[in-house]
Amino acid sequence: MKKSRLLGALAGLAATAVVLTGCSAGGSADDRSNEDGKTLKLWHFESEDSAMGKAWKESIKVFEKETGAKVEFQEKSFEQIRKTASQSLNSDQAPDLIEYNKGNATAGLLASQGLLSPLDDAVEKYGWDDKLAKSLQTTARYDDKGVMGSGSWYGVPDYGEYxxxxxxxxxxxxxxxxxxxxxxxxxxxxxxxxxxxxxxxxxxxxxxxxxxxxxxxxxxxxxxxxxxxxxxxxxxxxxxxxxxxxxxxxxxxxxxxxxxxxxxxxxxxxxxxxxxxxxxxxxxxxxxxxxxxxxxxxxxxxxxxxxxxxxxxxxSSGNLWVVPTKAKNKTLAEKFIDITLRPDMQAIIGNNGGVPVAAEESDITDAKSKELIANFNTLTGRDGLGYYPDWPxxxxxxxxxxxxxxxxxxxxxxxxxxxxxxxxxxxxxxxxxx
Known part of the structure; x- marks a missing residue:
């Protein structure tokens, strides 16, 4: 399957990604006995009119049709999630799937605190490591200290940003x-x-x-x-x-x-x-x-x-889908992540002002979106993504x-x-x- 030029450009970053050593949490051998398989509790902070908001709204429809489960969606602001994540994810009211900021100080910190489920088994099952360029995987993996670049997968991006x-x-x-x-x-x-x-x-x-x-x-x-x-x-x-x-x-x-x-x-x-x-x-x-x-x-x-x-x-890569350790429906969460990485959902992101990471080039038809992706390709082509100032x-x-x-x-x-x-x-x- 022909991928967009975005992936080709991102692949060039792989050589510069610093691989950090650390203890891996292994696979995602979580206790799933509490799963009811009927409701996916989802939090994210994208507006309804944003590229991701549109793609994920369509993903909800596809998910409900294919699984027979319902999505209980709550829109949260970026600041709400940032300030309350540790408390919310460490409670019995934790969502099954949440959009969360990537980096050492955010997703890495929660992973090191045991609040996020490792996703290695799901990565292998769905082939996400083949869909995502190596440079995108830098912000998806964290060692036992919460430092990005190595260790288990604790998040999955489905878009890029700059x-x-x-x-x-x-x-x-x-x-x-x-x-x-x-x-x-x-x-x-x-x-x-x-x-x-x-x-x-x-x-x-x-x-x-x-x-x-x-x-x-x-x-x-x-x-x-x-x-x-x-x-x-x-x-x-x-x-x-x-x-x-x-x-x-x-x-x-x-x-x-x-x-x-x-x-x-x-x-x-x-x-x-x-x-x-x-x-x-x-x-x-x-x-x-x-x-x-x-x-x-x-x-x-x-x-x-x-x-x-x-x-x-x-x-960097976009924010991550993460699955809280206390999520009640982890299998459903992983299924939803995979749907958001499908070419048709990636095309929605790409044609509405987002930067897709697993799109087919021919699916991106919007002129302004092509401009957005071209600027991103310019940066990635010269190894120009510098991450963000608050990450350390x-x-x-x-x-x-x-x-x-x-x-x-x-x-x-x-x-x-x-x-x-x-x-x-x-x-x-x-x-x-x-």
């Missing part, structure tokens, strides 16, 4: 701004907008967007070895190094110049995204998960471009947000923030690695 610029073509044309091709072009464009009384960047410092911009700035000065040090603990990371110093100082400079609004300290990702949709801001630096929503909600003409002048960007430790997401908020409101200098973040990062890594 971070890029979304831009309002109408505003660019109105103010005579061209799509930037270099860092200097980008700053010139922002200066032009600011001079016209328009804040260039829609931002959120209360949640992930500003942290991802900060990480992108660091990546613009980084290479793969720096990413391996930061993400996989290959070597200690100095938070006074060129990469991080540049990132934090630039956030401060852009705030002082009016490129980022000080109001971003209290804005959530949804606030920034909807403000961009409304036409208030010319640019929004965020993930491919917004793409499908913009196609349906944005009235003004818009487009995308990768961060100019950088070889790497935040990105379980507490770094909140710590990074707090640090950047203090930069925006002027309560801390970039040097002070870097020192604090460096200590928090080191403490977090030590807690993981011992």
């Amino acid at each position: 971070v890029e610029f979304y831009y309002n073509k109408d505003l660019f044309e109105k103010y005579g701004v061209e799509v930037p091709k270099t860092q200097a072009d980008l700053e010139k464009a922002m200066a032009t907008f600011e001079s016209k009384g328009v804040t260039p960047l829609a931002e959120s410092a209360a949640e992930y967007p500003l942290g991802q911009l900060w990480y992108q700035l660091a990546l613009s000065k980084a290479d793969r070895s720096w990413v391996d040090d930061y993400q996989l603990y290959k070597n200690p990371v100095d938070f006074s190094d060129e990469q991080i110093s540049y990132a934090t100082k630039t956030i401060k400079d852009w705030t002082d110049k009016g490129y980022i609004s000080g109001d971003a300290t209290g804005m959530k990702a949804e606030d920034a995204g909807t403000a961009f949709i409304s036409g208030k801001y010319p640019m929004f630096f965020s993930g491919s998960w917004w793409y499908g929503r913009f196609t349906t909600e944005m009235q003004q003409d818009w487009g995308t471009f990768l961060y100019p002048g950088a070889e790497m960007s935040p990105g 430790t379980s507490t770094f997401y909140d710590q990074l947000n707090a640090g950047l908020q203090s930069v925006l409101n002027g309560s801390s200098s970039p040097k002070q923030v870097n020192e604090e973040l460096g200590q928090q990062y080191a403490d977090g890594v030590k807690a993981v690695t011992g």
Whole structure:
């Protein structure tokens, strides 16, 4: 079966994936005596109009028809799941299947705490290791310490993702701004907008967007070895190094110049995204998960471009399907995962603004979706996926947000923030690695 170019590009990342040693949990020899085989309790945080939301809604229909079981679906927000996962999954009310964030600090942490079921038997049964490129498997497997890249399968992705610029073509044309091709072009464009009384960047410092911009700035000065040090603990990371110093100082400079609004300290990702949709801001630096929503909600003409002048960007496999240890219907959960990886479901993702991982190339017909996938192929073709800034430790997401908020409101200098973040990062890594 002919796969999409996406898989071919992703396969090139396999050689760079660092395989970590650790104790495998073996197969998924879970006690399934409590399964009733009648109801699948499913949680995820994708909106109904998103690419994944559409594909999974159709997957529910197929699942119910093929199994005779019913799906009890509860939509949760990303923050709801992130903040309550350990408590929810460690209770008798745990769902059978949940969409969860990938990485050491999230899926890896839950796996190391014994809250997720290993899926090795299901991987072999359904052949998921043949469907998914090796580079995607990096975020699906975790060792006994919860470090990604080796050990048992504790999650399965069915889409990819990355971070890029979304831009309002109408505003660019109105103010005579061209799509930037270099860092200097980008700053010139922002200066032009600011001079016209328009804040260039829609931002959120209360949640992930500003942290991802900060990480992108660091990546613009980084290479793969720096990413391996930061993400996989290959070597200690100095938070006074060129990469991080540049990132934090630039956030401060852009705030002082009016490129980022000080109001971003209290804005959530949804606030920034909807403000961009409304036409208030010319640019929004965020993930491919917004793409499908913009196609349906944005009235003004818009487009995308990768961060100019950088070889790497935040990105990885998509979030994971994980099966809680206390799930009551694990067999049904595994069946549902497999349905989401079928070519027809992958085509729904690909034609609605998502990045499929097991699609047939001929099934992707939507022009904007082809653009989205082409940008992703550009990144993967140059080994340009740098993962995400909060992955290394379980507490770094909140710590990074707090640090950047203090930069925006002027309560801390970039040097002070870097020192604090460096200590928090080191403490977090030590807690993981011992």
